[in-house]
Amino acid sequence: MKRIRLGFANLIIEFTDRYLALKRIEYWANRGTGFPKVVYGPEGCGKTAWLRQSVELLGERGFDVIYLNPIEEEFAIEIGVQSLRDRLINLVREATSRLSWGGVAWSVIDVVREAISLGRGKIAIIIDDAFQAIGLDRAAIYVKGLLGILEHPPRPYERIVTIVATSEGVSRREIGRHEWADLLAMWNMGRDGFRQLYEQVPGDKPPFEEVWKLTGGNPRILERLYENNWNGDAVVRELIDKKGVRAFIASLGPNDRELLIRALEDPDVLMGREGIPLMNRLIELNLALEIPEWRDDNLWIDAPPPERDLELGIGKYVAWQSPLHREAVKRALGMT
Template identity: 35%
Template sequence: MVVRFVDRVAELSVLQGFAERGAGVPIYLYGPEGCGKTRLLRELVSRLEGARDYLVVYVDALEERDPGRAVRGSEELRRLLLDAVRGAAGGPLGVLLAYAVTRVVSSLERRLVEGRHVVVIVDDVARPLGLERLEAYVKSLLRLVEYDLAELYPASVLVVASTSEGLSLERLRRHPTWVSLRLLWGLPRSAFHELATGLGAPDTGVAEEAWRLTGGNPRALIQIATVYMWDIDAWLRGLDASLAAPLVAEARARGLLHALQRVVADPDSIVAEADPALQQVARLLLKNNLIVYKAVATLTGETIPADPGLGIGSYYAWQLPAYRELLRRRLGEAGG
């Protein structure tokens, strides 16, 4: 099924503006898993890659072997990048391309770059590269913007890296001059309902229930529609078995049930006091991509308002409200 691109008009406009005038540092775009980062970035590439005054490359760092999925963009740059990793060993294709892209772009001939808008996107970068390597990698992207490409006289330079890996924020928030941190959230309610209708939601009640449990997350909605055929209870059972039950079992084994219950009640309890148990729970939830730090401006410069009904605090939020719901049930059964 081909799912059409819905909403994101403002975010796409901001990225197109950056592509035209450039950004002085790399943009690090993050947000909940499935919120639409990849779809947004691929849409940007599809609109720019055919323009003669643009030199565009997109790398999917999570792709293991398919060149067609791992790299897109201007044909000349795509060809050079694939040639650079052909026959190389040492990891999945996406990781090899992620490391090669800075080397290939910085070594381009001036005649290919001068006067053109250069856009470099590395998608889903944190997990395949690893947290230990992330800071050095982002520094290499900054060097690409500030020095390597500047010497080739481009019209502008935009470099974007993306991730849903929450622990990576701890590393990069220490370097505010290296990178611009930007947040992408789920779809607003009206756009979410539009997507649900396009996916064949049986009625508005089902679509609204999906909104309540996903918080506007488009990938979760697509999964409910195409894998579970709008059986939301079956979707919840799948999440419970794969995420909620193992996490509560681990929290119980580590004596963290009470701290977990506090975070389920209020995600901002993580920052409310210096409780070691709360910090352990926070790292556990961030590691498993169940919560996300959200006190960062979005692409459009706005902030996501707190919404207790959806599990959104001022600083932290549940990536899907369903996670909070399932943990709450499990903790009730466990006597948390």
């Protein structure tokens, strides 16, 4: 498989690692997905990178691939038949001029049905960061629309692979309460893979151990650190500012504040009667995530995080998106 090249700050780097996640794509390529697969994980953990590499892989396996990222306003339509490709691209173009990118996501469903009607048998539909554009409240209905393609195709097909990715931890519940999709979690990169990525970053840099402790294997945090000349404080300030952590902290009553301080040490304290409302707010702000309590392969794309790693902020049930996300909260609490 050809490894794709990805933008990384001002660099171009090669797609790295994610061996199991690509194996998973191969598995689906061989048998189709059945239910749409909804993948969620921390912001910047590498969902988009993995999906872009998957477009390449599925293309090599003879799939027509439709990839859409409404947030980054990107799409790729790789279809073996030129006329059909043009037709589909026009459909998407029409949708962009008429509607929002959320509308384009909806039009993909028609595009795929059209492709099946025209006799295309192996199709991959990859919708990246879909729910932000569609609206979280409509996420489940959208997934049901995708399921509808599989269940009521206009014509028999050979194999369809449907993957939807989201960084919105909130959508996990919205999707999970219906039987229309399989939910899978993706975590930050494992140590070995992340080291390979770290090695691709040129110039003077802090030792790997230090970078690992700041990022917990999150490539976006690595990118921000590099962009800020390895100034961790600058990246923490960025996070506090962007996510409105200050206002969030200011809004807390004394009990929640106390609980939040304990959650810095162990995020699992949030998984209790008192902690749930606070946990929900941390999830909404994309600072923490509720994760599957089991580290079984079938619940995860790629390698799961360790059962618990409190140094990195990973609990059994709840995890900080990265150590620097936790640090942002700690700073805003005035604790450093």
